[in-house]
Amino acid sequence: MKAETDIRGALREWVLKTSTKITAGELKDDMPIIEERIITSLQIMDLILFLEQLTGRSIDVAQLRPGVFRSIDAIYKNFFEDGSDER
Amino acid sequence: MQPLDRLVQKLCDASRKQYLNPYTYLEWPRRIGEDEWCMTPEFISIYGTDLYAGLSQRQRKRLSFYEAVNFFSLNIHGEKALVEGLTQRLYRGGNETITPYLHHFLDEENKHMVYFGGFCMRYADKIYTDRKMAIPRQFAPGEEDFLFFSKVMIFEEIVDVYNARIASDERVAPIVRKINLIHHKEEARHLVFGRDVVKRMFHTWAPQWPRETLQNIRDYLQAYFVTTWKEYYNPDVYKDAALQEPYQVHQRAFSDAACRAHRRAVSGKCLDFLVEHGIFEKGFVV
Numbered sequence: 001m002k003a004e005t006d007i008r009g010a011l012r013e014w015v016l017k018t019s020t021k022i023t024a025g026e027l028k029d030d031m032p033i034i035e036e037r038i039i040t041s042l043q044i045m046d047l048i049l050f051l052e053q054l055t056g057r058s059i060d061v062a063q064l065r066p067g068v069f070r071s072i073d074a075i076y077k078n079f080f081e082d083g084s085d086e087r
Numbered sequence: 088m089q090p091l092d093r094l095v096q097k098l099c100d101a102s103r104k105q106y107l108n109p110y111t112y113l114e115w116p117r118r119i120g121e122d123e124w125c126m127t128p129e130f131i132s133i134y135g136t137d138l139y140a141g142l143s144q145r146q147r148k149r150l151s152f153y154e155a156v157n158f159f160s161l162n163i164h165g166e167k168a169l170v171e172g173l174t175q176r177l178y179r180g181g182n183e184t185i186t187p188y189l190h191h192f193l194d195e196e197n198k199h200m201v202y203f204g205g206f207c208m209r210y211a212d213k214i215y216t217d218r219k220m221a222i223p224r225q226f227a228p229g230e231e232d233f234l235f236f237s238k239v240m241i242f243e244e245i246v247d248v249y250n251a252r253i254a255s256d257e258r259v260a261p262i263v264r265k266i267n268l269i270h271h272k273e274e275a276r277h278l279v280f281g282r283d284v285v286k287r288m289f290h291t292w293a294p295q296w297p298r299e300t301l302q303n304i305r306d307y308l309q310a311y312f313v314t315t316w317k318e319y320y321n322p323d324v325y326k327d328a329a330l331q332e333p334y335q336v337h338q339r340a341f342s343d344a345a346c347r348a349h350r351r352a353v354s355g356k357c358l359d360f361l362v363e364h365g366i367f368e369k370g371f372v373v
Contacts (some may be wrong), residue, residue, distance in 0.1 A: 039221040042310045048218045053334040
């Protein structure tokens with residue numbers, strides 16, 4: 001598993017590559033990326049594929065709780081932190 | 088009788104006349120041979136790429152099996168959402184005219200899932216997972232219904248090009264051809280219905296939507312078009328077919344020139360319809 005800073009960096013890079021609505025200077029880890037429509041519901045599929053690649057395991061979408069993609073902080077907490085539910 | 092009443096009556100008559108028992112229509116072979124194509128080779132997602140050129144015939148046929156499982160899985164996921172949406176709209180105020188046909192639509196979509204699920208579970212013992220996720224939000228008046236029927240239409244128009252091509256391809260395993268054939272025949276009615284409903288809804292609601300709402304709807308549907316296509320490039324398929332670095336294959340194939348040309352060709356008729364009725368503006372590239 002990569003270090004936290006590398007993972008957060010990869011997530012930020014993915015958001016910036018996927019969305020045209022934000023710049024690197026504006027993007028913060030606690031920013032509500034779905035609520036602010038920086039990432040749309042249709043882009044979640046790409047995000048799930050990216051997370052599967054990053055974590056090396058499949059994600060069961062039916063088991064995901066609302067809010068797991070709320071922000072980069074939430075994504076890190078739910079998919080990468082020790083003991084996270086989604087691991 | 089109004090034009091929509093006439094169309095509904097005509098489609099209901101055709102559905103009743105061609106009513107099928109999904110449990111007797113197909114004779115399932117015990118197994119699918121490794122030397123059989125399960126997908127028209129030119130419609131395999133990575134066809135035309137360097138990676139495809141480097142595969143042996145045996146590897147290509149193995150890949151075609153998993154591509155068929157993916158195609159049928161996509162249909163199951165699409166039809167589950169469709170059945171859910173259609174059920175919500177049965178007998179809803181304002182839908183009285185179309186409700187008689189919604190019953191047939193629902194019945195036929197359920198049968199299609201019996202065919203698709205039958206193939207996937209018999210021969211692959213699984214259905215590929217659905218990675219799409221809906222996030223609740225507010226809609227403008229008329230927007231939710233319009234998006235629902237437009238998404239159904241886009242999904243079904245792409246699928247139908249595959250169905251027609253695979254059904255007529257003598258290289259493909261008979262059971263796969265037959266599933267595609269029955270789907271193509273029944274979808275022909277759904278497509279006529281879908282186009283009519285989408286056109287009517289757009290011409291009713293679009294003049295009432297503020298410019299920004301209309302643009303957001305266009306952007307959303309165009310993103311849906313792209314997402315729908317991305318599901319055809321499934322890393323799980325590549326992994327099962329023993330291709331190296333499945334996620335990278337998914338990304339490279341989606342942006343490959345040959346794959347883009349394939350998507351343009353398959354999407355052409357649907358995009359022409361959307362542009363003709365002003366739902367999309369010219370210049371959208373999938």
